[in-house]
Amino acid sequence: MSEAALPLALAAPTPRVLPRPGARAEAVAAWLLAMPALLLMWAMLLGPAVAVILLSLTDWSLGEPEMPWHGLGNYVEIWADHVFWTSLRNTAIYVGVSVPATVALGLGAALLIEGAGRGRAFYRAAYFLPVASTLLALALVWEFMFHPRVGFVNQAIALVGIPKHDFLNDPDTALLALAAIGIWQNLGLAMVLFMAGLTAIPRDLYEALAMDGADGVWERFRRVTWPMLGPALVFVVAITTIRSFQVFDTVAVLTDGGPSKSTEVLLYTIVENGFTYLRSAYGAALTAIFLALTILLTLAQTWLLDRRAHYG
Known part of the structure; x- marks a missing residue:
C-alpha cells in the first residue's frame, strides 16, 4: 500500500459485525435453563448468608417483637470476648x-x-463405615472407649x-x-477420594518408569503417584478442612465445651449463644465470622495446593 493510500485506509469505517441469527434466543434459553439452579442457590446458600449478615447488624434476641439496629456493635463485643x-x-x-x-x-x-490382592x-x-454412621450414637461408644478405668484406650496403653x-x-x-475421633470419622472419606485418584493414574506411566530402571516402591510413589494425585489432594484437603472446622457433635455429646472450655470450638460457641442464651444477633455475628474464616481458609489452601497440582 502506498503512503498516499494509507490515511484513506485508516479512515475507512470498520465493518459492523452483525449478531449471529438466533444468538439472543440462545442466551434467553440459557438463562431460563440456569434459573432453577440460581434460585435454588439463592434460597439455600446466598439468601441465608445475606440474612445472617443483616441480622448480625442488629441487637435482636429470639422472641423480641422489634429488631433494633446495632451496627458493628456485635463485632466489637466479639473482639473483646475471651x-x-x-x-x-x-x-x-x-x-x-x-x-x-x-x-x-x-x-x-x-x-x-489398592495394593491388596484380595478383600x-x-x-x-x-474404612468408610464411620463416614456413613451417625456420629452422635458413635460418640457414646467413644465415651466408653475413653473411660478412665475400663475403656479400651486405657486398657491398651496399660499393656505397654x-x-x-x-x-x-x-x-x-x-x-x-x-x-482423634475426628480423624477416625474422616479417614474413610479421605481414603475413598484418594483411591479414586489412584484409579485415574495411567498405568503406562509406571511401565515407562520401570523401563528407565526405577521400579522401586518409593520411586514409583515419588515420581508418579504423588505428582498425579495432585487434584485429589486438593479436594481431600479442602473437604477435610471444612468438615474439621465444623466439629460440633462430639463436643456437645462428650465434653460440653469443657473442662474449663478446653474443647469449646467456634461452632459450639455459636450454637450456645444463639440457642441457649437466645442472643440471636450475637450468634449471627459469630456465624458471619465463621463463614468468612471457612471460605478464606478453603480458598487459601486450594490456591496453594492447586498451583502444585498436575492436571494431565
Missing part, C-alpha cells in the same frame, strides 16, 4: 491436628488397599506400661481426644 478467642484457638488446634493426620492416614490406607471391597466398606488417664476430663488431653 470466650470467642478461646474457641477460635481450640478450633485452629483441632483443624491443625486432624487435617494433616487424616490426609496422611487416608493416603496410606488407600495405597495399602478390597471389605476394607473399603470397613503407660498409666491410665481420664482423657476427656483433662484440659490438656480432651481436645486431642476429640481430634
Whole structure:
C-alpha cells in the first residue's frame, strides 16, 4: 500500500459485525435453563448468608417483637470476648491436628488397599463405615472407649506400661481426644477420594518408569503417584478442612465445651449463644465470622495446593 493510500485506509469505517441469527434466543434459553439452579442457590446458600449478615447488624434476641439496629456493635463485643478467642484457638488446634493426620492416614490406607490382592471391597466398606454412621450414637461408644478405668484406650496403653488417664476430663488431653475421633470419622472419606485418584493414574506411566530402571516402591510413589494425585489432594484437603472446622457433635455429646472450655470450638460457641442464651444477633455475628474464616481458609489452601497440582 502506498503512503498516499494509507490515511484513506485508516479512515475507512470498520465493518459492523452483525449478531449471529438466533444468538439472543440462545442466551434467553440459557438463562431460563440456569434459573432453577440460581434460585435454588439463592434460597439455600446466598439468601441465608445475606440474612445472617443483616441480622448480625442488629441487637435482636429470639422472641423480641422489634429488631433494633446495632451496627458493628456485635463485632466489637466479639473482639473483646475471651470466650470467642478461646474457641477460635481450640478450633485452629483441632483443624491443625486432624487435617494433616487424616490426609496422611487416608493416603496410606488407600495405597495399602489398592495394593491388596484380595478383600478390597471389605476394607473399603470397613474404612468408610464411620463416614456413613451417625456420629452422635458413635460418640457414646467413644465415651466408653475413653473411660478412665475400663475403656479400651486405657486398657491398651496399660499393656505397654503407660498409666491410665481420664482423657476427656483433662484440659490438656480432651481436645486431642476429640481430634482423634475426628480423624477416625474422616479417614474413610479421605481414603475413598484418594483411591479414586489412584484409579485415574495411567498405568503406562509406571511401565515407562520401570523401563528407565526405577521400579522401586518409593520411586514409583515419588515420581508418579504423588505428582498425579495432585487434584485429589486438593479436594481431600479442602473437604477435610471444612468438615474439621465444623466439629460440633462430639463436643456437645462428650465434653460440653469443657473442662474449663478446653474443647469449646467456634461452632459450639455459636450454637450456645444463639440457642441457649437466645442472643440471636450475637450468634449471627459469630456465624458471619465463621463463614468468612471457612471460605478464606478453603480458598487459601486450594490456591496453594492447586498451583502444585498436575492436571494431565
